Amino acid sequence: VGIGTPTPRALLDVGGLTPVNPSPLALFGSNINAASSIEISNKSSAANADSRIIMYDDAASSSTLNIVQPSTGHTGGALLGIPRATSSFIFANGSRDFGIGTVSARSFILGTANAERVRINSGGDLIATAGGAKFASFTGATFNNAATAAFVASAVKVGVAIQSTSSWTGSGATNTGLTVDVAGAPTNYAAVFSGGNVGIGTAAPAYKLDVQGGDINASGSVRANGVALSSDIRWKRDIEPVTNAGTRLGQLRGVTYYWRRDEFPKKAFGPERQLGLIAQDVEKVFPEAVISDREGFKAVNYPALIAPVIEAIKDLFQRSDAGEKELIALRQRQADLERQFFEFKQISDRRTQAAEAEISRLKESMKPRAQQHVSAKGIGSNL
Template identity: 25%
Template sequence: MTSSDTDATGFSFIDAKAGSPAASVFTVDATGGTTITAGGLSVGGGVTVSNTGLTVSGGGASITGGITAVDTGVTVTTGGARIYDTSTTADTLKVKNTATGTFSGALLSLDTGTLTSGFSLISAGVAGGSPKFSVAASGLTTIAAGGLSVTGGVTITNTGLTVTTGGASITDTGTATSTLTLTNSAGTFDKALLSMDSTATSGFSLINAMVGGTPQFTVAAGGATTIASGGLSIKGGVTVVDTGVTVSAGDVLISSNTQSAATNSGALVVTGGVGIGRDLRCAGTIYGTVVTTPSDRRLKTTIQDLSSSQEIIRQLHPVTYEWRRDQFPSRNFPGGVFHGFLADEVEQILPDLVEEDADGWKSLNYVGIVPHLVRAVQEMQGQLEASQVHLTRMQHQIDALLAARA
């Protein structure tokens, strides 16, 4: 130990050496700077650093009773700093700023001298296990367990958000804003606001939108889209390029009132054919080059000849008429004079040819009258032929009488 009353520098108040050759392990220089080069420091009653801070150059520091840095803080140049705590109620590390005015720094600042990669800014583990929360040198943050709960919102300004395991769940109790809003403010944007992909190819749903636990809108892995309720309203047209459209329940409504003047115009234009498994009702004119109905003998049973149709045809009452367009505008009746029958009257003669809908309106199967017309013509043809035979016989008799008299 050396001391001086006049010298201000160049000496040590304390220079404790050990070993052979002797090496300093504890020194206090002329400025008061204290250096512990080996063995560490164990403090039981607390340490107060009031000016230039505390520098530990090797071996680390072990402090039991706490440390207070009043001015320039604590600097550990080699060996790192560790905080060991056995308390069950107090925070192991608490960082607090007591400035009464403004504070523009950081409560906790992490930095490296020169390194830019290969290390972690934060690596938080539990019971010595693998990290549960880590921040890599690049800033990549990994939450290995427990998920993420955010109250004040999340803003991601660059490479987006990636969740590798466990999925992402957004739970919202707000009533005034959307639970999830996707916005791209770029002037030019040619990607997707929402992009979904999976390594698996089947057995899952791309979208499963539920209300009260019941699916309302789903998109399967194969792209099949199911709307369980509410229907589908589309503005701008629909193009189906592959397997077509299948409606398994409910109706398909086309509300456009565009008239059809040709095969390529109207509210619904079909380039190919149309197959209809049940009835077709039309409030306007049906136009076609050929109309056929099933008539194969193999499809029919209880086949009987029409015995007589002349009386039926005689009772029919052909009329001309005009539709009551003003009283029934929704039926889109055409204007002009038409020829036909009254279903109410035909029902009294040929009830099988008349149908009545749920509202009591009657319709007539005009094609069903054709067999009776044919049968009536056949009957008249038979009668005409019989009359012709009778007239021929009478003519022969007349000719014979005239010949005998001559």
């Protein structure tokens, strides 16, 4: 059937233009100042009433729906446009660009109010825009699921890179390279500042890494040139001395050990031989130095043991000082006794010498009497 042509080239040929390929149904027109259209409508209000265009084919390599740009004429318009108000809601052109909510499609574009919001360009980059200007660019990003977004890179490539293509603007260190917060929250939960400071739990980090509001947990070793612990007396109350420190320390045992790495792979324990204490032993005598996690596993706060060690050393010094004083007293007593003994010996020696002299004198004084007695005895015998 031909309408407007004596030589129809299809079962229904409207317009008379020669199609490139014969088709069962062809609608052609020229010099038409209004939009060419096919209108299919169903004004029934029945529940199952609808309007459909059903297309199918049995050929393995053919297209069910093929919208092509003609080889001549204007090529700047849309191949497929679903209008909404004064702008296209869905747009596709001959450059293989596709857009939703915009008529200025470049690659794949999502937009609102006829303005570009999200674009996937020909290089595979995902670009999000704010107000039509470039807002963020995600290259090689992978979103794992609806709950979390992860940026996964192949080997030896950056997973997440945050940089500025030009100099920072603003007041120097107040500019953030990475900020993580919760909508409506008055402070940031994590921030990396251009000055080099990183804050977690604070928006004003005073150090290269400033963590506030919680503990830091690491499955591996923490390496540092020094550690400073908060100890200002203005932060403390109910201060009491550590008692019986030496006795309590004597109940602890220093041990060597290896980690059970195969049973706890997530802890990333090292294979080296370790030196330390058993948390359960410490908890019995110094419970303040032991921390338990949510699963009940215990950790020793080794710096906390410095306090009882200091008190034990002080006690040893006090005992040593007392012993030194007692030893000095004993030595003084010994010196006194030696001096008294020396004086007594001198007196004894003098008395001994005097006694010996007196004995000698008596012996000498008794010699004449003895001789006289002997002489008298001799005379008597002669008589």
